[in-house]
Structure formats: C-alpha cells, structure tokens
Amino acid sequence: MPGRSASPAATRRSPPARPIPPRARSSAPRRTSCWSVRKARASSRTTRRSSRRSALTPTPRRVVTHVWESSTLPTRTSSGITITSGYALPSSASIPSPTRVRVRTAGGPLGSPGSPSSLCIMLTVFRALVLALLAVRTAGAADGPRAVLPETAFHFERASSGALVEHEFTIRNEGPGTLEVRKVGMTPPLMVTRMPARIPPGTEAKLRFKLDTTGLQGLYEGTILVSLNDLALPEVSLTFEGEVVAPIELSPMAAVFIAAQRGERKRAAIEIINHEAEPLRIDKVEHGSQRLTTKLETLDEGRRYRLSVTLEGQGPGGKESETILLHTSSRSRPVLRIAATTYVRERVYTFPDAVDLGALRLSDIQRSPDLLRQAAQILMVYQSGGTDFRVNVRSDLPALDVQAERGPRGDRYELTLALIQDKVRIGPIKGSLVIETNDPEFPLISVPLSGLIVEN
Known part of the structure; x- marks a missing residue:
C-alpha cells in the first residue's frame, strides 16, 4: 500500500504444507506411544521379579520356650505369653529340674494374620508336658516296685454285736524295687493290727485288720485306703463290710405301736431270733397294762419265737406307754x-393330740410377713362313722387365727392354725383350742397349744 513500508519477513511467505496421503498418515510411527508401551512393560517385569523374590523369602519364625519345675507347670513363657493350664505333676514323680519343652510356632507377632493363638500354644505345651510325664512315669514304673493285690474286698455274712471280726489282705511286690507302705486310713471302728513298712522285690506280706462290733447293728460298710510308693498304683482302696446283728434280735424292732377305736381289737407281732451258740429259752412274759394281752409262739425251738401283742380297745381313752x-x-441278755x-381313740378325736406352733424370731416375722402363714399347723378333727359332723372352734390365744374346712364325707374337719403378725408378742405361747361338736357323747374337746416368740 502507498504510505506503508512492508517488512521482509512479512513479505516472505512460507510454502504451502504438503498433504500426506491417507495411507502414509495411518502407517507413520508415533514416538510417544511406543515409549509408553516400553515403560509399562519394564514396570510389569520389575513387579513380577519382586513378587517371585518375596515368595521365595521364608516367613520369620518365633521360638517360644516353656520351662516347668518338678512339681508345677509355670504360667509365663520367655516371650511374655501367659498360659494357664491348671495341671500339676504328682509329688511322687521324679523329673529332672528344670526340664525344658520347646514349642516352635510360625508367624508374626501375636494377633497378626498367620500368628498362633494363646489357646494353640497352651494346648501344645500341655500335650508336650503330658507326654514327658508319661515317659518319666513309665521309666520309673519299670525300675520301681509293682504292687499286686489278689483280693480288695472282704464281706462277712453275719456277726453278733460284740464279736471281733478279723481279716488279712495279701499284697505282693512283683517289681524290681522295694515296695513301701506309707500310710493306711480306715473307717472307724476298724483297726490295723499288722502293717509291714517295706516289701522286698518278689515277696508278699499281709495287712491284717480287726473290727470290734460292740455297739454296731445293721449293715457295716468300711473302707481302707493304703498309700504306696508304686507310681502305677499310688493308692489302693479296700472294702470291709458285713451285717452286724444283736445276739438276740428283735425283728422288726424292739417296739410296738397299736392304735384302735374304742371297742376295736388290733394286733401286732415281734419275732425273737437267737444268734448265740446256745439255745434260747423264754421263761416269762411280764407287763402291767390292763388293755394289752400277749401270746408267745415257738417257731423254732431254742432259735426263733413270735410274741403277739393285742390291744382290746377298752379302758381309758388316749395314749399309754409301757414296757x-x-x-x-441267755447269759448275755437275761431280760x-x-x-x-x-392308743385308744374315742368316737370323736383329734390328730395330733397337741399342737406346737414352733419357735419364731420377731425380727423374721416383721421382715417376712408370709413366714407366719408358712409356719401354720394343721389339726384334724374326726368323728368315726359320722356323716353330718359339725364343729365350732375358739381359742383363748388372741394372736391365733383358725381356718376350718369340712371334709367331703362329713366325718372330719381340717383346721389351719396360724399366728397373727400384729398381735404376736415376745415370750412363750401357751393356751388351748376348744372344739365344740354336735356329737352328744363328746360335745367338747380341748387341744393344748404351745410355742415361743424370741426377740432375735
């Protein structure tokens, strides 16, 4: 243009770009893409080599050493792990002190993946300890004594009270070491009369025991415990048992109890059995009651008799005791x-004859109101053969509550006697329960009451 000068750079023009054919553009290499591929492949090879090296590297192992003494298993390992097993070695075991048990466990610190748990370590140590103990005991038993008892139980059939029963137990030593009897314990009144302290190898000895049956009656079951130095059999249990009977036995017992309604006859029987060597003769039967009759029968002359006792149901009502x-x-039992x-019951009677309300603490009553209801007593009132029996009950004890319930047959009443909490006082309880009936022959019955209330 006129009036403006153009610079040489502005006037120099670049040649036009040469177009690349489509085939050449698609096949031309790209330097940037090739470098990225080679770098990624090298990184992958490095990662694989590192993985192979880590796989070939052994996992570090931790060694835990446990030490126990001859009598107990310790509870702490050398690595500070606490183990509680509750297992104790017997004092008779001869184990070198101290003895070490090594347990190797693989893994990292406790609590990390792959590390052993405390329970696994405890079980491993316990198993190693038991195996070591069995090995020591087996070795000790092979070199020590071995006790053999052909008989461990003795039973005597029958013995009269006052007789002496003796028996011997044989004990053999079939081991190479000397057998020692360290201690013997027994059920009284058993006594040991012979007990060797040492039994040499290949020999036998006798353990003799004696039972004094004076004062004993019935089945006697005695136990004898013998302590030995045999590791395989440190203690032996023996039994000494049998039946002790009186020289003259009264079967089922030396007592009879007979209850009957008035006018009714009741009977009971006792057998007299002679266990003495000499024959027994019963010369006389003596008693002072008018309501009883007795009859003696011979079942086996000199050995067994039967005494029958009959209550006639006559005379005064109520209970009587006599001999x-x-x-x-017999020289030992002349009488x-x-x-x-x-007991002769009237047509109307109570059971029991008297009521004991028990002894109670006032503080317990105040603390537990239900205690008086739990301590209530039951009194039964009967009319023999009745069908329309009626009663009215009263008491001279203001602290007594009485509840009456009639039986379904109309011949009895059940009376529940309980104390009233607000009315009980410290001191003895003494009074009576008066029962009015519709029976014309027994219109009134009095039952004694007793009890005690203490402060503490």
Whole structure:
C-alpha cells in the first residue's frame, strides 16, 4: 500500500504444507506411544521379579520356650505369653529340674494374620508336658516296685454285736524295687493290727485288720485306703463290710405301736431270733397294762419265737406307754425289753393330740410377713362313722387365727392354725383350742397349744 513500508519477513511467505496421503498418515510411527508401551512393560517385569523374590523369602519364625519345675507347670513363657493350664505333676514323680519343652510356632507377632493363638500354644505345651510325664512315669514304673493285690474286698455274712471280726489282705511286690507302705486310713471302728513298712522285690506280706462290733447293728460298710510308693498304683482302696446283728434280735424292732377305736381289737407281732451258740429259752412274759394281752409262739425251738401283742380297745381313752419284759435263759441278755405304745381313740378325736406352733424370731416375722402363714399347723378333727359332723372352734390365744374346712364325707374337719403378725408378742405361747361338736357323747374337746416368740 502507498504510505506503508512492508517488512521482509512479512513479505516472505512460507510454502504451502504438503498433504500426506491417507495411507502414509495411518502407517507413520508415533514416538510417544511406543515409549509408553516400553515403560509399562519394564514396570510389569520389575513387579513380577519382586513378587517371585518375596515368595521365595521364608516367613520369620518365633521360638517360644516353656520351662516347668518338678512339681508345677509355670504360667509365663520367655516371650511374655501367659498360659494357664491348671495341671500339676504328682509329688511322687521324679523329673529332672528344670526340664525344658520347646514349642516352635510360625508367624508374626501375636494377633497378626498367620500368628498362633494363646489357646494353640497352651494346648501344645500341655500335650508336650503330658507326654514327658508319661515317659518319666513309665521309666520309673519299670525300675520301681509293682504292687499286686489278689483280693480288695472282704464281706462277712453275719456277726453278733460284740464279736471281733478279723481279716488279712495279701499284697505282693512283683517289681524290681522295694515296695513301701506309707500310710493306711480306715473307717472307724476298724483297726490295723499288722502293717509291714517295706516289701522286698518278689515277696508278699499281709495287712491284717480287726473290727470290734460292740455297739454296731445293721449293715457295716468300711473302707481302707493304703498309700504306696508304686507310681502305677499310688493308692489302693479296700472294702470291709458285713451285717452286724444283736445276739438276740428283735425283728422288726424292739417296739410296738397299736392304735384302735374304742371297742376295736388290733394286733401286732415281734419275732425273737437267737444268734448265740446256745439255745434260747423264754421263761416269762411280764407287763402291767390292763388293755394289752400277749401270746408267745415257738417257731423254732431254742432259735426263733413270735410274741403277739393285742390291744382290746377298752379302758381309758388316749395314749399309754409301757414296757414288756421277756425273761430268757441267755447269759448275755437275761431280760429283753420291748417298748409298747397303745392308743385308744374315742368316737370323736383329734390328730395330733397337741399342737406346737414352733419357735419364731420377731425380727423374721416383721421382715417376712408370709413366714407366719408358712409356719401354720394343721389339726384334724374326726368323728368315726359320722356323716353330718359339725364343729365350732375358739381359742383363748388372741394372736391365733383358725381356718376350718369340712371334709367331703362329713366325718372330719381340717383346721389351719396360724399366728397373727400384729398381735404376736415376745415370750412363750401357751393356751388351748376348744372344739365344740354336735356329737352328744363328746360335745367338747380341748387341744393344748404351745410355742415361743424370741426377740432375735
């Protein structure tokens, strides 16, 4: 243009770009893409080599050493792990002290993946300890004594009370070491009369025991415990048992109890059995009751008799206790005594004859109001053969509550007697329960009451 000068750079023009054919553009190499591929492949090879090296590297192992003494298993390892097993070695085991058990466990610190748990370590140590103990005991038993007892139980059939029963148990030593009897314990009144302290190898000895049956009656079961130095059999249990009977036995017991309604006859029987060597003769039966009759029968002359006692149901009503005397030819038991209790019931009667309300603490009553209801007593009132029996009940104890329930047959009442919490006072309880009936022969019955209330 006129008036403006153009610079040489502005006037120099670049040649036009040469177009690349489509085939050449698609096949031309790209330097940037090739370098990225080679770098990625090198990184992958480095990662694979590192993985192979880590796989070939062994996992570090931790060694835990456990030490126990001859008597107990310790509870702490050398790595500070606490183990509780509750297992104790017997004092008779001869184990070198101290003995070490090594347990190797693989893994990292406790609590990390692959590390052993405390329970696994405890079980491993316990198993190693038991195996070591069994090995020591087996070795000790092979070199020590070995006790053999052909008999461990003795049973005597029958013995009269006062007789002495003796028995010997044989003990053999079939081991190479000397067998020692360290201690013997037994059920009284058993006594040991012979006990060797040492039994040499290949020999036997006798353990003798004696039982004094004075004062014993019935089945006796005695136990004898013998302590030995045999590792395989440190303690032996022996039994000594049998039946002890009186020289003259009264079967089922030396007592009779007979209850009957007025006018009714009731009977009970006792057998007299002679266990003495000499024959027994019963010369006389003696008693002072008018309501009883007795009859003696011979079942086996000199050995067995039967005494029958009959209550006639006559005479005064109520309960009576007396003693029946049997005069015999026995030197040890010239007189046999039999306790006889008889009860003649009237048509209307109570059971029991008297009521004991018990002894209670006032503080317990105040703390537990239900205690008085739990301590309530039951009194039964009967009319023999009745169908329309009626009663009215009253008491001279203001602290007593009485609840009456009539039976379905109309011949009885159940009375529940309980104390009233607000009215009980410290001190003895003494009074009576008065029962009015519709029976014309027994219109009034009085039952004694007793009890005690203490402060503490």
